[in-house]
Amino acid sequence: SADSAAAAHPAQTASPTSALARHVAEGLSRPQKTLSSMYFYDDEGSRLFQQIMALPEYYPTRTEFGLLTTHAAAIAAALRPETAAEPFFLLELGAGDGLKTKILLRELLAAGASFTYVPVDISTAAVEGLAESLRRELPELRVEGLVAEYTRALTLMASRPGRKVVLFLGSNIGNFLPADQHEFLRALAQPLTPDDRLLVGFDLQKDPRQIRNAYDDSQGVTAAFNLNLLRRLNRELDADFDLSRWQHYTDYDPLSGAVRSFLVSTHQQTVRVPALDRDFDFAAWETIHTENSYKFTQPLIRAAAAAAGLDVQAFFTDDKQYFADVVLSP
């Protein structure tokens, strides 16, 4: 009966531990405390990221938007099947507000391509919001939102007949450690066939000061975005992080190509997390590592593609060589 099941698993039944809670328990127990940037994007975090994309210092979004606009026809041609009439699925992993994608969608529609756009996200609200805005703006577009994890979405779609074109824009791949970048690309490609295509965005290495400033803007929006992770733990896990005792810190290391972001405890302090029934101690100036944003070179991109067993079909960049959108095939 339900009662005996509850008796057998009293803790789970009384208060199921969320993925976030489990992540915090694990990440804050390590010698170098760490929390995943995956958890930045609650409603407030998504709102702050929208603000980041509009900052003068945050060049990636604006640059990728420009390069997609400049090369829209060539990119659409590189993604389309040889036979223009053959219908295909255009999957997008983590579409956000779709502002950049709309350039490609308009281009493909104008070229008479027959396709279904499938925005994929783990947030139902994100998928529904985008599908809704597209139905208004591009009523002729077929949209089928999919709420799922990225690799699961590709496996699901693999069973449907028709070519697949997969978009992973915005240099989101930079959040993975180098070893995980090609593992992720390999996992994406695994259910695909040789006629399918991937379009992946990579932020390129450039003036180190410019990169650092993009992650430490003068208005403090990026700081608020990073600190929101602690606010989220206060909201969702009832934790008692005192935000006045934490700082945003970020650095760019041109050797590794990594921007690394941290939350710095400015005092010795103890934080209580009631959802875990645990306390966490922080020494003065101890850090929580919260994000990696790797920056690439053309050789690094080619090496990552090769390590994932993918061919580079086409390489598009802006005139300042700030950003690249790369067409890959299995």
Ligand code: AVJ
């Ligand atoms: C959404 C992962 C591409 O790393 O540039 C922006 C997130 N973090 N400012 C990035 C982010 C701080 C962003 N990505």
